[in-house]
Amino acid sequence: MTDRKVPMPTGTDYGSRHNPMPGISASPWPWLAPVLVVIGVFYLYPILDALRLAFTNASLTGGGEQYTTRSLQWVMSNPALPTVLSNTAVFTIASVVGQQLLGLGIALLVIRGERNKLPGMLLLRTIVLAAWVVPGIANGIIWSMLFSESPFGAINSVLRLLDLPPVAWLSNPANAMMSAIIANIWQGTAFSMIVLYAALKTIDPALYEAAAVDGAKPWERFWFITLPQMRAALLVNSILITIQTLNTFDTIIALTGGGPGRATEVLSLFAYNTVFYSFDLAGGSVLSIVLLAISLALAALYALFLPRREADQ
């Protein structure tokens, strides 16, 4: 092969004559340029600008901007901030834990079913996944119909059929947060399920055979083989859904609008309201930077626990 005369194109991006597809010498930058330009224009520059705006008194309605730390002080001393932050923590932690546990449970169930050749497991997976493609806004509207406290609310009308008292799913502040979390888990579980299902499939069956020879009980197999083998998948998945949960408020805005009062107002919704209802561009920038900082800090924290090999990739 090395003896064959390779017709070389003009330009030397094919590099060494001995290797027709060397790749090593070809410059990657023309190939990378479109992505880098888009990320620069739509991410890097806006993030820097948001950082700059956080130190101004900019308003959405325009007018002169001056550099000041007043917006920063206003946001940090805003009496609503502690409530919003604790809502965000409750909503995010409960959603992530709920989605991971339910997703892992369903993945284990589907794997068990498949291993024992039980029919219907693909159907179960499909049903769970169908919820995932429901748009967040539609998700909020669907659950507002289920939790509705009017006569046609699904859950309360079932309770009435059973002669049980109705529950104030959305008008009671404590229940409203729980309702929002349930709606979010309903939609988000499919993603965890599919990721964890794929990870379960990659566990070497020889490990289980060895454990069976040693007489390990099912829970021991789960605790000493399945969970350690799943560590990377669980962590990566946690990063993805934590960030996803922190950053979106589609379901909440359609289900409760952040209410009653501020009972379900999370940080992303608070930032949105600050900019687009109060027209406070600077204050909203501060909040969005706080959101970004929390995302990065959490991602770094999870990454610390990643097994070495995955962290290198």
Add this chain to the structure above:
Amino acid sequence: MIRTRFSVLADIATYVAALVIAAFFLIPLAWLVSLAVRTPQEIFFGASRFIPENPTLANFGQVLTDTGFLTYLWNGLKLSGLGALGAVLVAAPAAYAFSRLNFRGRSGLMMAILAVQMVSGLVILIPLYRYMGRLGLLESHVGVTAIYVAIGLPITVWLLKTAFDGVPIVLEEAAAIDGYKRLETFIRITLPLAGPGIASALILNMILNWSQFLVPFIMLTESSKWPISVAIYNYAGSTTATTTHLLAAACLIALVPAIVAFLLLQRAIVSALTAGAIKG
């Protein structure tokens, strides 16, 4: 003997659990369908008329004709499709470089691109809203599409890299021997062979864009420009208890295209999801 009895019991337990899970995930959708085919009178019977006595499709007709939902569906389809196409076009060359070229900082750059996903849409939308305003791109589908492209880019780069990794390199080597330039090889050999992977990246992007709410909600205030997600949100705000059947029909119209696309392409979507998450 004991073993078989145990495994039969375990199988029964598996099905009981599967039924509970299926019910939890199906009931909300079933309830939506139930409300969407009821007459206004039957709405007030609640769960006792889960299967309506006089089911009707008139609600769908009314939503589609009276409220401009055909326009919203079209806007949604157009924005999702163009956004997905744009993301694939921009991501493909970079994904090819990540798959085929050896260069310093390759894995670091890939992680950096993936890390971009951690940035909330809200963070970039606040400044972008002002730029778009200055460029006259508020109220325009061009502006919204451009932001969709940017948001879909990180995951698309990863999906396409995985797709290109699956194309045998010997075919590209053969093309090089035949005198193809690298760009030619990429366009005429690699892209067609990675077709299925590219298609699933497109579909996944379209489904994600279809769900997108924040970007069009902020950028578009003219109702004739809205995609369906924004339309149903505003519609929900304008409906009352007496029009719940119409809201349910509108909501169902919004999610049926996504569910149908998903059911048709389930395998491709599932493999795209796992490729993105496991490798990430």
